[in-house]
Amino acid sequence: MKTLVYLFIGTFFGILMYKSEAASWFRIFEMFEFGAFHMYGIIGSALVLGVIGVQIIKKFNIKAIGGKDMHLKPKNKSVSRYAIGGVLFGLGWALAGACPGPMYVLTGAGYVSILIVIFGALLGTFVYGMVKNKLPH
Secondary structure, three states: OHHHHHHHHHHHHHHHHHHOOOOOHHHHHHHHOOOOOHHHHHHHHHHHHHHHHHHHHHHHOOOOOOOOOOOOOOOOOOHHHHHHHHHHHHHHHHHHOOOHHHHHHHHHOOOOOHHHHHHHHHHHHHHHHHHHHHOOO
16 A cells, blocks of 8 residues: 555656656756756756745654654764865756656656666665765764
8 A cells, every 4th residue: 555655756757847847957057057047947946845834744643554664863063074075966966957756757658768867877876875984984
């Protein structure tokens, strides 16, 4: 049952991303050129809804679907970690024309070449997992 819920939510998210043009390379390019507000509006809306959602989770101690605690741990506030991670994420996003969510949406829409980008993202995640304990905290 849990798998069906996740499948439904993922499918709904994919349709929403595709129909809102958030997975469109042209919209992303437009955003990086500061040519249109479209993507900033989507990202800003997601940010506001995310902040509200986290506050609701904290206030009412909401549990995950399986009944487990969500464990909202305090984050490491190191500026360099976020600056380096943000630059790497932004460079990958600008070069690929898609961040992780839309990559899978583009695959579902039939853009087979995005599989190269997904492979690179998975490889990068794997390499990070191998070296993360060796990085300064």
